Amino acid sequence: xxxxxxxxxxxxxxxxxxxxxxxxxxxxxxxxxxxxxxxxxxxxxxxxxxxxxxxxxxxxxxxxxxxxxxxxxxxxxxxxxxxxxxxxxxxxxxxxxxxxxxxxxxxxxxxxxxxxxxxxxxxxxxxxxxxxxxxxxxxxxxxxxxxxxxxxxxxxxxxxxxxxxxxxxxxxxxxxxxxxxxxxxxxxxxxxxxxxxxxxxxxxxxxxxxxxxxxxxxxxxxxxxxxxxxxxxxxxxxxxxxxxxxxxxxxxxxxxxxxxxxxxxxxxxxxxxxxxxxxxxxxxxxxxxxxxxxxxxxxxxxxxxxxxxxxxxxxxxxxxxxxxxxxxxxxxxxxxxxxxxxxxxx
Amino acid sequence: xxxxxxxxxxxxxxxxxxxxxxxxxxxxxxxxxxxxxxxxxxxxxxxxxxxxxxxxxxxxxxxxxxxxxxxxxxxxxxxxxxxxxxxxxxxxxxxxxxxxxxxxxxxxxxxxxxxxxxxxxxxxxxxxxxxxxxxxxxxxxxxxxxxxxxxxxxxxxxxxxxxxxxxxxxxxxxxxxxxxxxxxxxxxxxxxxxxxxxxxxxxxxxxxxxxxxxxxxxxxxxxxxxxxxxxxxxxxxxxxxxxxxxxxxxxxxxxxxxxxxxxxxxxxxxxxxxxxxxxxxxxxxxxxxxxxxxxxxxxxxxxxxxxxxxxxxxxxxxxxxxxxxxxxxxxxxxxxxxxxxxxxxx
Numbered sequence: 001x002x003x004x005x006x007x008x009x010x011x012x013x014x015x016x017x018x019x020x021x022x023x024x025x026x027x028x029x030x031x032x033x034x035x036x037x038x039x040x041x042x043x044x045x046x047x048x049x050x051x052x053x054x055x056x057x058x059x060x061x062x063x064x065x066x067x068x069x070x071x072x073x074x075x076x077x078x079x080x081x082x083x084x085x086x087x088x089x090x091x092x093x094x095x096x097x098x099x100x101x102x103x104x105x106x107x108x109x110x111x112x113x114x115x116x117x118x119x120x121x122x123x124x125x126x127x128x129x130x131x132x133x134x135x136x137x138x139x140x141x142x143x144x145x146x147x148x149x150x151x152x153x154x155x156x157x158x159x160x161x162x163x164x165x166x167x168x169x170x171x172x173x174x175x176x177x178x179x180x181x182x183x184x185x186x187x188x189x190x191x192x193x194x195x196x197x198x199x200x201x202x203x204x205x206x207x208x209x210x211x212x213x214x215x216x217x218x219x220x221x222x223x224x225x226x227x228x229x230x231x232x233x234x235x236x237x238x239x240x241x242x243x244x245x246x247x248x249x250x251x252x253x254x255x256x257x258x259x260x261x262x263x264x265x266x267x268x269x270x271x272x273x274x275x276x277x278x279x280x281x282x283x284x285x286x287x288x289x290x291x292x293x294x295x296x297x298x299x300x301x302x303x304x305x306x307x308x309x310x311x312x313x314x315x316x317x318x319x320x321x322x323x324x325x326x327x328x329x330x331x332x333x334x335x336x337x338x339x340x341x342x343x344x345x346x
Numbered sequence: 347x348x349x350x351x352x353x354x355x356x357x358x359x360x361x362x363x364x365x366x367x368x369x370x371x372x373x374x375x376x377x378x379x380x381x382x383x384x385x386x387x388x389x390x391x392x393x394x395x396x397x398x399x400x401x402x403x404x405x406x407x408x409x410x411x412x413x414x415x416x417x418x419x420x421x422x423x424x425x426x427x428x429x430x431x432x433x434x435x436x437x438x439x440x441x442x443x444x445x446x447x448x449x450x451x452x453x454x455x456x457x458x459x460x461x462x463x464x465x466x467x468x469x470x471x472x473x474x475x476x477x478x479x480x481x482x483x484x485x486x487x488x489x490x491x492x493x494x495x496x497x498x499x500x501x502x503x504x505x506x507x508x509x510x511x512x513x514x515x516x517x518x519x520x521x522x523x524x525x526x527x528x529x530x531x532x533x534x535x536x537x538x539x540x541x542x543x544x545x546x547x548x549x550x551x552x553x554x555x556x557x558x559x560x561x562x563x564x565x566x567x568x569x570x571x572x573x574x575x576x577x578x579x580x581x582x583x584x585x586x587x588x589x590x591x592x593x594x595x596x597x598x599x600x601x602x603x604x605x606x607x608x609x610x611x612x613x614x615x616x617x618x619x620x621x622x623x624x625x626x627x628x629x630x631x632x633x634x635x636x637x638x639x640x641x642x643x644x645x646x647x648x649x650x651x652x653x654x655x656x657x658x659x660x661x662x663x664x665x666x667x668x669x670x671x672x673x674x675x676x677x678x679x680x681x682x683x684x685x686x687x688x689x690x691x692x
Contacts, residue, residue: 250620270618275596278593279634282632284630286625288627
């Protein structure tokens, strides 16, 4: 085994959309685990939209990645050295090892992954952070009721596809929004959405809204928000009274450079947004799933059997090689992926 | 008794702030109550910010007042004729009689008011719609916890003063915002606010925010929203994680002409608003109290004794004469009133 590892650091902060030169591939010594710590060789690394926020120095959930710091992220891999009785070499572990081939973490910060239960990649997707995000956000803040209508964007992504499938199981009409006809077909054929609109086919929020009116003849009761921008602007006037909007992301506005930027949106103003909340008695809840990991066992207990028996489906988009992670991430932010974005590191 | 009554109708829709010429005083025949209906001579009429919304034809909670239609509103008065066993002449009743000296309504749409329990005016204020709005919004959506900090604007108004007093009883630090030093003194001396800021002393949202930072050293956990505009912009970045924002009004934006207008606010954008909700895990709930009248008995049971024993105080601002209602309403929208705005009609 080589004593060297590879990792990708933040070379510079992006101005708008990240570019390849904002990242730098480095070689470093493989760290040595201390007392109670575990060394993991990463097999798969997750790429997620929230990582864009870490590249800015604006106040957000978490500290930004410092210039020269390793890009943050979740990974799953094999334990190759353990100084804690809860893990032994050969075990699989999921943790926040960042964009790197190897990582050290305290054993108690890791989740053990059983490769016999499901492919290890699912710990980063359908049975991991994105799946839990969709399930928790929908059930906790969306409060789905049979016969209602739900809209979710990035419908074939790991959050959106979970939201849509769980909502269908609750008896809702489920309408997805996705980028491109191929994704819309995937949403309907694989994930069982009642309908799916290709947002690229509609230039303005008004155009998209007209199409949504056909797809949602009874209005919208739950809008699961993960994109912001044009979709939010299209959806907002269609919300029914007492509608719910769980907010877990706003990817369309991530490249806007933080607070105060208008992101070139088509005219949705703060007063209009506020007015809709007021006059339709909407319930809007922002959340980040890291505050709700306590629900993971309940989630896995409910959803893992449904994955095993094929009731709940998932899609993965695997890029080979750590060195290709930056481009895969750039593509993710513009919707270039199909399903949960992963990088096969080893 | 004359057979004629007076009423004020909407002469034209305002462009921005209402002007006297948007209203017209009319004479009409006193209507005759039908089966199950009651005729009331109005003693006091309520003026409330929500009435501004009724003057536009934008979609809101309710249908707009038609041109030539009587301005809507709640009133309390004496029953002078009753075709229903639940009311007899001499009883006092509260109902939606609009801006008028007399009104007919179905008995079941009226609330009986006991002048021995409290002055009849309180049925329009501290024990009526505005009081219930503050109490319900705070307890249901604000979820106050001892030791937290609450901010409410229009602090001496009938909603804000109820919110502040109830929050104080829950053990919160309560900071008001009001227009003018005199109102701030009233908020502190009469209503017991820990602090109160005169928003007129701060030109920009940033200036107001700096003052709020001194007044709220631990940040803001609950922002009871009834104004929007500069105050919202100042408050938003100061919200603590998991903060709550009940939204019952946005008076600063009422004159903005409905959806899409930016109301000349100082730069709060939809993405910035949305981002704050997301990254601070805020819970934002729009509501209108007419959906929650079922909570009135619980409210009155809790609050009426506290009014009787002086624990909860209230302030009324009475204008004499129906013909002066338009100017009093115009003043209300610019903060010219002190306490619950009422018009003494008889």
